[in-house]
Amino acid sequence: MSPSKTDVLPQPSAPDIDILGDRVTIHPGGYVEPVVPEDAPERNLVEHMARFRESPLDFLREISLYVSGTGWRAYEDVIGQPIYYAGFSDNMKSMIMRTPMLQHRIMDLTNKRLDVEEKAGLFSQAQDQDKAKSVRRAEIVSSLRDVALRLTDGMICKMESNRFIRFAYYSATQLLTRAYHQGIHVSSEEVLRLRSVAETAAKNKQSIIFLPCHRSHVDYVSLQLICYRLGIALPTVVAGDNLKIPVLGSFLQHAGAMWIRRSFANDALYTTLVQSYMDTLLQNGFNVECFIEGGRSRTGKLLSPKFGILSFFMDSVLSGRVEDAIICPVSTQYDKVVETESYISELLGQPKPQENLKDFLSASSVLSLKLGRVDVRFHEPWSLRSFITEQRARVSDAKPSSALSDPLSPQSRIRLLRTLGYKVLSDINAVSVVMPTALIGTVLLTLRGRGVGKSELIRRVEWLSARVRAKGGRVAHFAGAPTSTIIERGLDVLGPGLVGTIDDLPETTYYAVD
Numbered sequence: 001m002s003p004s005k006t007d008v009l010p011q012p013s014a015p016d017i018d019i020l021g022d023r024v025t026i027h028p029g030g031y032v033e034p035v036v037p038e039d040a041p042e043r044n045l046v047e048h049m050a051r052f053r054e055s056p057l058d059f060l061r062e063i064s065l066y067v068s069g070t071g072w073r074a075y076e077d078v079i080g081q082p083i084y085y086a087g088f089s090d091n092m093k094s095m096i097m098r099t100p101m102l103q104h105r106i107m108d109l110t111n112k113r114l115d116v117e118e119k120a121g122l123f124s125q126a127q128d129q130d131k132a133k134s135v136r137r138a139e140i141v142s143s144l145r146d147v148a149l150r151l152t153d154g155m156i157c158k159m160e161s162n163r164f165i166r167f168a169y170y171s172a173t174q175l176l177t178r179a180y181h182q183g184i185h186v187s188s189e190e191v192l193r194l195r196s197v198a199e200t201a202a203k204n205k206q207s208i209i210f211l212p213c214h215r216s217h218v219d220y221v222s223l224q225l226i227c228y229r230l231g232i233a234l235p236t237v238v239a240g241d242n243l244k245i246p247v248l249g250s251f252l253q254h255a256g257a258m259w260i261r262r263s264f265a266n267d268a269l270y271t272t273l274v275q276s277y278m279d280t281l282l283q284n285g286f287n288v289e290c291f292i293e294g295g296r297s298r299t300g301k302l303l304s305p306k307f308g309i310l311s312f313f314m315d316s317v318l319s320g321r322v323e324d325a326i327i328c329p330v331s332t333q334y335d336k337v338v339e340t341e342s343y344i345s346e347l348l349g350q351p352k353p354q355e356n357l358k359d360f361l362s363a364s365s366v367l368s369l370k371l372g373r374v375d376v377r378f379h380e381p382w383s384l385r386s387f388i389t390e391q392r393a394r395v396s397d398a399k400p401s402s403a404l405s406d407p408l409s410p411q412s413r414i415r416l417l418r419t420l421g422y423k424v425l426s427d428i429n430a431v432s433v434v435m436p437t438a439l440i441g442t443v444l445l446t447l448r449g450r451g452v453g454k455s456e457l458i459r460r461v462e463w464l465s466a467r468v469r470a471k472g473g474r475v476a477h478f479a480g481a482p483t484s485t486i487i488e489r490g491l492d493v494l495g496p497g498l499v500g501t502i503d504d505l506p507e508t509t510y511y512a513v514d
Contacts, residue, residue, distance in 0.1 A: 066170045072231065073166060079198040080233025081205070081285045084162040093152050095280045096273070101321075102148065105272040110140045144269065151273055154244075157236045157258045168255045169228050172221050179338060182373035182489065184222055185477065190378040190431070191230060194328065197381045198232050201326050205285035208381065209313060210235050211424050212330035213302055213432075214291040216337040222374050223289060223330065224256060235287035238309055240295075260309070278312040282322040288313075292424050298343045302428065305421030314417060317384050318408070324385040328378060329427035333476070335372025335437045335493045372493035375476050377431040387423070391416050433474045436490040439464050444499065444512040451502060451511035458483050 066073050075084070096102065114137060117123065126132035159165070177183065201208055212219055220237055227234050234256045241259040243249060253259070264271050281288055290313075294306035316322040337343070346352055392408070408416065443452065443460045452460070462483050465475045478486050491499055491510065502509040 063170070066166050067163075069162070069166060072229070073169075075162060075165060075169075075228060075231075078231050078233045079195065080202050080287060083159045083233055083286070084165050086160060088160050089153075089156060089158040092156050092280065093149065095284070096152050096156070096276050097145070097149060099276040099279060101279065102272055102276045105269060106141060106144045106148065109144060109269060110137055113140050148269060148273060151270060152277070155259050155273065156277060157256050158254050159234070159256060160254060164254055165228070165234070168251070169225065173225060176218065176221060176225070176374075179369060179371050180218075180334075180374050181370050182335070184225060184374045184376060186226060186376050187378070187477075191226075193380065194378050195230060195232065197326060197328075202233075202285065204324075206324055206326055207282045207285050208235070208287045208326045208328050209282075209384070210287065210289040210328050210330050211292045211428075212289065212332055213428050214293045214296045215300065215332055215334060216296060216339055218334070218338060218374065219291070219296075219332050220252075220257070220289075222332060222376055226376060227287075233287050235289035236281060238288065238290040275312050275315065278309075279316050279321050282313070282316050282325050292421060292428075296339070298347055302425050305418075305425055307417050307421055310421055311417055313384065314388065314420060317388060324383055326381045327384050327387070327424065328381040329424045329431070330379070331375075331377045331428045331432040333375045333377075333433055333435050335374075335435050335490065338371065370493060372435075372437060372489065373476075375433050375435065377433060377474075379427040379431045387420065388416065391419055431474070433476045434465075434468050435476050436461075436478075436486050437493055439475070440487060440490045440494065440499075441512075444510060448512055451500075451509035453505075453507040453509050454484075454487070455507065457510060458487055461487060 065071075069075070114133060117136065118133070123129045123132050123136075198208060210223060212223060220239070224234055224237070237252075237257045238260055239252065239257045240262055242262065243252060243257070244259045249259075258277070260274060261270065264274075278288075290309045292305045292310065293303040294308075295303070297303050313325065317325060342353075392412075439461045440457070442464060443457060468475055496513075498513055500511050500513045502511070
């Protein structure tokens with residue numbers, strides 16, 4: 001089967017950007033005739049990380065470049081607000097503790113506690129009840145502030161050392177390129193647009209809120225690596241406290257992770273602390289990263305949005321405490337995720353195991369697998385304030401001329417929050433790309449029970465790619481490599497556990513393994 005003449009011709013997509021060392025090259029998109037030898041090295045965002053066993057001198061030279069912070073590796077003149085300096089954490093805690101919202105909450109909780117104690121008659125025996133209340137008030141306030149400070153210290157990211165982040169970047173890239181040997185790929189058009197938006201946001205002291213889909217724990221790493229390599233201030237990553245495990249938790253916290261409880265359980269002080277932290281980040285123009293689906297998708301499909309953290313962002317702007325923030329939906333796609341085996345077990349009904357360092361270290365053998373490539377795509381960023389203003393003008397109980405800070409009814413607020421969540425998911429879908437392993441898998445599964453020769457597999461993959469593009473979809477770029485090469489790489493990633501071969505025929509035949 002081949003595309004009909006009535007099919008709508010797809011619009012040419014943006015080329016991929018290839019960053020090798022200090023050289024930037026733009027490659028055309030789609031399946032085109034190769035302009036370089038087929039055995040040329042793969043071009044991607046994180047390539048040419050020297051290995052000690054293969055080239056000890058190059059390895060030592062590369063290490064020295066990162067330690068000394070040579071060129072872009074210094075990560076000093078970044079686009080955004082200052083991060084990774086001594087005293088960053090103390091400054092952040094001080095700003096959070098000074099927020100009027102938190103101060104008001106502490107006084108409110110103090111007054112409620114005093115009312116309870118007064119009704120219980122705890123002050124009736126005091127000679128001077130007013131003085132006793134005053135002393136007790138000071139004790140409660142001091143205690144609540146200590147609790148708030150302790151919670152804040154355990155929650156915030158601690159971007160303290162530039163040398164540490166250089167080490168973290170190098171280590172993460174070494175590990176990632178062992179698993180995803182074809183690297184991380186991004187679109188040149190999207191990256192250049194993102195840099196331009198980041199420069200404008202930095203001038204206006206506005207934050208970029210990255211909202212990626214969540215497929216794997218590698219999602220955290222890939223976006224941080226891209227921002228580091230492109231010189232954009234690293235975002236504070238909103239992460240579940242289930243990852244706050246010994247050693248690894250501290251490493252992640254110093255690399256940009258903040259910890260948040262899975263459930264607040266009506267904890268008024270903790271809820272206010274999180275809102276105060278979000279306000280502080282957005283008021284000072286620090287970038288933020290949050291996974292809109294909450295947890296990782298086990299099927300590869302987008303999950304329904306979780307509105308908890310989105311409500312904090314929306315309230316910051318609605319209340320007027322934050323002038324504006326820039327929303328940037330992000331799609332991250334994989335040839336194959338690291339957690340494939342555990343996802344299969346969970347889908348079969350086994351409970352999700354609690355994260356711990358032992359399992360993390362025992363899973364290190366996965367990093368030696370060839371899992372293909374990672375494709376990260378950035379939707380055009382947009383203003384959160386403009387979105388809220390536009391949506392408020394459309395709801396029945398708000399006039400187009402009403403002020404942004406005018407109170408919303410509970411129903412309108414929920415509707416606005418849901419609209420925000422599903423718009424982000426729609427934007428993620430709009431920029432998502434179909435990976436080569438997905439194309440190969442689709443072809444083989446539609447031929448279940450019989451095999452397909454290599455030439456027919458190539459033809460069907462090309463046809464399916466054309467159909468995806470004709471319908472407005474996007475297929476991953478391959479820097480000019482022919483379809484046959486892409487299929488060979490995809491089959492290598494899928495492996496014999498998923499794709500079987502029959503070699504004693506005139507042409508190698510492939511089939512989906514049951």
